[in-house]
Amino acid sequence: MTDQNKKPITKAVIPAAGLGTRFLPATKATPKEMLPVVDRPAIQYVVEEAVRAGLEDVLMITGRNKRALEDHFDRVPTLEKQLNDQGKDKLLQSVVDTNDLGELHYVRQGDPKGLGHAVLRGKIHVGNEPFAVLLGDDLIDEKEDLLSQMVEVQQKTGGSVVALMEVPNDQISAYGCAAIETVEGEDFFKVTELVEKPKAEEAPSNYAVIGRYVLSPKVFEVLENTPPGRGDEIQLTDALQTLAAGTGEGDGVYGVVFKGRRFDTGDKLSYLKANIILAAEREDLGEPLRAWLQDFVADQA
Numbered sequence: 001m002t003d004q005n006k007k008p009i010t011k012a013v014i015p016a017a018g019l020g021t022r023f024l025p026a027t028k029a030t031p032k033e034m035l036p037v038v039d040r041p042a043i044q045y046v047v048e049e050a051v052r053a054g055l056e057d058v059l060m061i062t063g064r065n066k067r068a069l070e071d072h073f074d075r076v077p078t079l080e081k082q083l084n085d086q087g088k089d090k091l092l093q094s095v096v097d098t099n100d101l102g103e104l105h106y107v108r109q110g111d112p113k114g115l116g117h118a119v120l121r122g123k124i125h126v127g128n129e130p131f132a133v134l135l136g137d138d139l140i141d142e143k144e145d146l147l148s149q150m151v152e153v154q155q156k157t158g159g160s161v162v163a164l165m166e167v168p169n170d171q172i173s174a175y176g177c178a179a180i181e182t183v184e185g186e187d188f189f190k191v192t193e194l195v196e197k198p199k200a201e202e203a204p205s206n207y208a209v210i211g212r213y214v215l216s217p218k219v220f221e222v223l224e225n226t227p228p229g230r231g232d233e234i235q236l237t238d239a240l241q242t243l244a245a246g247t248g249e250g251d252g253v254y255g256v257v258f259k260g261r262r263f264d265t266g267d268k269l270s271y272l273k274a275n276i277i278l279a280a281e282r283e284d285l286g287e288p289l290r291a292w293l294q295d296f297v298a299d300q301a
């Protein structure tokens, strides 16, 4: 094992070039990543998660119509001055906090050729070291340390690591699916096979790949040679299947099974649920929202 696969992990890649068609017309002129979950855009939760795990160097893969993402994490001196002059300290802090989140970089994807293609756009920035990939549609409970656990497993194995969640059989076709086996003495698993969005009856397991990955740099070389797969797109799952089957340096895929809370903001119903659950837990909104919800539900009965 050479050291490059075990170099410390400092970089996160966040693909954010998707068109967000599921949320039209809201996403006609606004990136889907900017849709608020309570009062923060969804993308902010994801960047915060990366920074919490010590990954301060964040590369966002953007595209046309995504300028708002860059603006959101940039300073707005006139707004800061106005809030300061008005003594609106809490609001000012919330604005300043987003400026200071990590070291953000941006590169465009250009052609929407799939998740694998988006990750490959990070090759020059990431270089020859392991890195994390966080998908913006998945929010992981802030109390969990999934990403740090995955980083640990990557550093131990020198391979790549996926986050897995058990889902009912009728939902597996919405995800990458992984067959796993135990690793003696460890609480993570070895991934033996990966299939992108299999039919329920053909799925090798009920373990869905959720949107967190910690990858060995070898994935770039593999992605460059991965032909378009499902949906005629270059699939990250297909590249991971190649790595899972390999036995050389930087090969091998491992799975960390996540049992905590994950909020899917990728479709309308789960997006609404995420907003309600997270708002109901907030100190400033929780109590009145829960009381109103109870009345509302009682009225519907």
Ligand code: G1P
Residues within 6 Å of the ligand: 115, 135, 137, 138, 174, 175, 176, 177, 196, 197, 208, 209, 210, 211, 236, 237, 266
């Ligand atoms: C992507 C991946 C899929 C993974 C999912 C997790 O699919 O291709 O393997 O299970 O994210 O959210 P998407 O949801 O972008 O279609």
